[in-house]
Amino acid sequence: MNKEERLQLADLLFPNIKNDVSYYENLYPKRELNKDNMITRYGPSPTGSVHLGNLFSAFCDMIYANQSKGKFFLRIEDTDQKRAVEGGIENITGVLKGFNIIPDEGYDYGGDYGPYQQSKRTEIYQTYIKKLIIEGYAYPCFMTEKEIATIREEQELLKIKIGIYGHYAVDRDLSLDEIKEKLSNNEDYVIRLKSPGDASKQIEIIDCIKGKMKFPEHDVDTVLLKKDKTPTYHFAHAIDDHLMHTTHVIRGDEWVSSLPLHIQLFEVLGFEKLNYAHIAPLTIKDKETGTIRKLSKRKDPWAGAKYYKEEGIPIEALHLYLATIANTNFEEWYLNNQDKKISDFEFKFDKQAIGGTSFDEAKLNNICKTYFSRKNGEEVYNETLEYANSFDKDYAILLENNKSNMIKFLNIEKDSARPRKDIAKYSDVKEEFSYAIDELFEKEAYSKYDGDKKYDTALIEEYLKILNLDCTNEEWFNDVKNFAITNGYAGSPKDYKKEPDKYKGHVGDICEAIRVIVTGRTKSPDLFSILKILGKERIKDRINLYKKIVIS
């Protein structure tokens, strides 16, 4: 076909497209940037619930754009209607907001390079396809599924590369008349790339994260426009990221093998090349098989974004975890710069993991605990209340009714240089501080106690008489010691160990009795602080409760 015929063909195929490519080139002018500004994008498909890996990828887009004072935009990649899920787009935007990953522009956020939804860009794609047809880089292909399957079988048998290329691309050189005839027969067709590549040649591609990679040149006539005239991922990527002026394509590493195709598309379309950064997948060691595999929403609860909200994992803590897996040196930096923010750290692509990154629940847990340990009682209270309002309404009511006391409990040992680390998520607060709220404590009814002792309530009632809450921790403990000694207990565990036969027990045993009666468990934060907040009356109530439930 000569140029004249190709022009005719293009008009025949896309009579609806009147604009020239230059129309869009002018409509979406280059962004005004300096050379450091990174334009990144997150391009989710609305096909279901959001995976942690998606969140991670969006998180990376955000940090690199923010730290370079560039832009991070959101583009909905919904070219496949078959896989679309109802409410899928709202789900994505909701999850991003919920996790505080906020794009600068894009779907729902506005911007000059829209529409930011691929299903609304059909004309744009067709305009560029028309250009490719005219220039001889694309052609209609009328092969049926069956024909393609047959070729595939043959290629599998011959153990050669699978696909439509070389002599398998039978419609590559159809004449205009042949095409016209098929068209008049209403035969279905797709538009394929007429690949100019030569697979015997090697190309070298530099990925920001993976470094140098060598590939054979791309020579497959990949589908660019599907039967329904919508673009495939590859074509949409080339057009959109060019027109939206993305500078860095940050995406999952399942795309690296498409790199030769993408590079070729940019060449054929005459687009300026951009940078790619392929991030390693989130993996986990399968407990059953012992092999490493990708995090799976079906098998691993923490693979789904939802999980973090439902469990009550603080978003900031999750961000901290994502940052530690994004850049391997972040963790150490943060350890030495505890007062700084994530955005103060300089993320670099070459500090990003190349192979798979194993999801480490224990580490996330530790980060969460540290997060909570650094928040004061009021902050923990407010955040927990917010969580409970969404996921545990009954508890939210209890929290509101016990606000001042609850904050006091949450503040225990907070002013020390070594704050406690016993909470890892909002849902832990209810469990850990059940003794703070009478209704909850009564309902719990000493079920958290795991020993088999029955404590001497008469002794503790006796103790209550001498209990003075208006003193320092030290003075209080001296009182307990004296009380222990006058009742035949040793004043310290050391004394007891020396002559165990001489005593009924030691101060620790007295404290244990008080602790269990008052908190329902053998382990708790500072006992005196708890007693002080509770006050004598409630302590008395608890002794009675203990008698009623455990003794009788």
Place this chain on the structure above:
RNA sequence: GGCCUGUUGGUGAAGUGGCUUAACACACUGCCCUCUCAAGGCAGCAUUCACGGAUUCGAAUUCCGUACAGGCUACCA
């Protein structure tokens, strides 16, 4: 089958030819502190970097081969 990529301890990993008797963190174990727990302090935790070979005075670091793992090989993204 073809094409890519990866493989350092229980985990995340540092490491880019001698400064590594392999950093740091998490986890785990022991001890100390101590009214319990948490926190904290101290100590322990890979004689070795998947395996085999090559280059080199010298390799976790370079090269080749093998094994294993992951990805792609769709008119899905």
